[in-house]
Amino acid sequence: MALVRTGAERLAxxxxxxxxxxxxxxxxxxxxxxxxxxxxxxLWAAGLGLTALFGPEHGLRGSAQAAGGEADTVDERTGLPxxxxxxxxxxxxxxxxxxxxxxxxxxxxxDVGARFYTYVWTMYDLLASAARLGLRFVVLDRPNPxxxxxxxGPLLDPAFTSFVGRFPLPVRHGRTVxxxxxxxGFDVDLSVVEMxxxxxxxxxxxxxxxxxxxxxxxxxxxxxxxxxGTALFEGTNxxxxxxxxxxxxxxxxxxADRRFAPALAALGLPGVRFRETWFTPxxxxxxxxPVRGVQVHVHDREAYRPVLTGLSMLxxxxxxxxxxxRWQGPGLFMDHLWGSDAxxxxxxxxxxxxxxxxxxxxxxxxxxYGDG
Numbered sequence: 001m002a003l004v005r006t007g008a009e010r011l012a013x014x015x016x017x018x019x020x021x022x023x024x025x026x027x028x029x030x031x032x033x034x035x036x037x038x039x040x041x042x043l044w045a046a047g048l049g050l051t052a053l054f055g056p057e058h059g060l061r062g063s064a065q066a067a068g069g070e071a072d073t074v075d076e077r078t079g080l081p082x083x084x085x086x087x088x089x090x091x092x093x094x095x096x097x098x099x100x101x102x103x104x105x106x107x108x109x110x111d112v113g114a115r116f117y118t119y120v121w122t123m124y125d126l127l128a129s130a131a132r133l134g135l136r137f138v139v140l141d142r143p144n145p146x147x148x149x150x151x152x153g154p155l156l157d158p159a160f161t162s163f164v165g166r167f168p169l170p171v172r173h174g175r176t177v178x179x180x181x182x183x184x185g186f187d188v189d190l191s192v193v194e195m196x197x198x199x200x201x202x203x204x205x206x207x208x209x210x211x212x213x214x215x216x217x218x219x220x221x222x223x224x225x226x227x228x229g230t231a232l233f234e235g236t237n238x239x240x241x242x243x244x245x246x247x248x249x250x251x252x253x254x255x256a257d258r259r260f261a262p263a264l265a266a267l268g269l270p271g272v273r274f275r276e277t278w279f280t281p282x283x284x285x286x287x288x289x290p291v292r293g294v295q296v297h298v299h300d301r302e303a304y305r306p307v308l309t310g311l312s313m314l315x316x317x318x319x320x321x322x323x324x325x326r327w328q329g330p331g332l333f334m335d336h337l338w339g340s341d342a343x344x345x346x347x348x349x350x351x352x353x354x355x356x357x358x359x360x361x362x363x364x365x366x367x368x369y370g371d372g
Contacts (some may be wrong), residue, residue: 010140034077057086089341107139109177114173115169122355152307153358165339237326244279250294271304305357
């Protein structure tokens with residue numbers, strides 16, 4: 001039995017918590033009750049006035065890879081129209097929402113606690129649309145799988161706003177989606193259906209809730225734990241493990257050699273060990289090529305600092321392979337991931353990027369669940 005009762009479970013039991021007559025549910029495979037019933041099915045069965053479904057990046061069904069969505073379609077179980085929101089914002093998103101005829105948007109998607117994971121920015125863009133269109137907005141709250149006691153990394157520089165960061169959050173944030181919706185500060189009729197039983201210091205396993213992959217390259221809670229640090233390698237020509245069964249835990253490059261793993265081990269980083277390994281990605285960077293690198297093994301969740309670990313790994317890679325490590329992605333994608341150009345400037349100068357990472361601190365602002 002789950003120890004934590006999610007906002008979705010509470011709404012399915014008490015439809016009056018949503019209000020509104022014509023509801024549009026923003027969801028994906030993570031939108032489930034503890035028995036794995038999809039939230040859309042549960043709300044439909046409870047008699048809520050669902051009139052439309054909306055999918056984020058990866059789609060309502062979660063079938064699309066990164067930087068992809070699913071085509072507009074009809075949900076076969078409920079018969080409701082499904083609208084893809086990915087790469088739609090501003091007036092284009094307003095047109096989609098307005099055409100759906102909803103008077104209330106309901107958001108039920110699990111986040112992973114990293115600023116550059118895009119689901120919270122889908123929520124941000126839809127909150128902006130709701131404010132412009134005069135709609136209500138309801139967030140069905142879910143746990144932050146990294147817990148809610150610690151934040152790590154610098155705030156986003158507004159000059160580097162993008163779909164991997166629209167608001168000044170740290171790289172690893174310690175807030176739930178409901179708390180983020182309140183922090184964004186839109187002039188909109190907003191309510192959060194809060195969880196019951198969640199504490200800020202909870203590991204995800206302690207919630208009793210099932211882990212459902214938030215996206216195709218986020219298979220386990222272990223993936224989410226390392227993601228705020230090793231996802232920074234997405235901005236380089238190092239493989240971050242996409243195309244393997246352990247994305248973001250496996251990191252390497254064809255040009256990495258036997259020095260990489262010992263150099264990382266010598267740093268003595270808290271809560272983590274590095275195992276030398278070889279892998280061959282089946283797609284994405286270096287597909288079909290043998291890659292040498294490490295697997296990141298977290299042995300102490302409370303001591304582990306994912307952002308510090310990611311910065312340290314980048315520093316070692318840049319120090320050992322200065323002629324091979326390259327920035328990659330649209331523009332300087334690393335700058336958008338980090339939230340400023342401070343990291344690329346630091347690495348190019350040969351400086352230690354760990355100086356860019358302030359000590360972990362508790363989350364600030366409106367907290368719905370106390371200080372844990």
